[in-house]
Amino acid sequence: MSACVTRFVLAVTVTASMTLGGLGAPSACAAPQIPDFGSYPKADYQDFVVRDTQVYSVRGFQTPDGLFCTSSSHRGMHALDCFGAFPAAPEEANTVHLFSSGAVVSPVAFKVATVGPAEFEGHPLPLLPAGINYAFDGAQCVRDARWLLACAMGTGDAQDGFVVTAGKTEAF
Known part of the structure; x- marks a missing residue:
């Protein structure tokens, strides 16, 4: 809870x-204030691909603050998993999971888990530049002077996500 x-x-x-x-x-x-994700220019797909196969592809990024995320889509299901030292996260979580299947968006899940390096299958994750919208696999993530990281999945009232600011991590 x-x-x-x-x-x-x-x-x-x-x-x-x-x-x-x-x-x-x-x-x-x-509720925490959230960014207007659509007001940020969209990132180039190829800049964030870390695994690209016909069956299953994965994209990801890291931030200068040590947070990193990977996302994927498969058969109408979308997932975003973020890892790192989230300041004042619920239950001291170091992992945040966003998931949707079709139009159903699951609530944000904060967990404590073993966190490895900022890579996927040996591929280092690229840096997400400030002011760019990572909008892939049903998720959107941005970072700028206000948000160390903000990510969402879904749209409108069916949108769930989290924001990380200096000293605080909150779900919406």
Whole structure:
């Protein structure tokens, strides 16, 4: 359970048990601000391919802050996995997983896992330049002066993702 949801559930429980003790209703946690991914120029596909086969291809990148991600698509399913030291991540996670199948977008999954080097099958991952939209495999990721990394999967209300800013990692 995310820290935001945990705080909200705790606040609801405390408020209900105080039976109108003069406290207002708990406020829900505000969603983090997210970038307008479409306002960034799209990255060139060939710059981020680390495995290109007819059956299964993989793209990926790394950031100067030590975060790195790989993405892939297969039969209508899209996945983005990011790794590294995410500041103040839920449950101290060092892995973030985004997934969609058709129009169904799964919630963001934060996990603790063994993290290797910033490579895929021995291929080093290229640096994602600031101000470029990595828009492949159903995912979009950007980084700039405001976001160390922001990634999303899906569109509109069916969009899930995460943002990493100085000292904080949040899901949306």
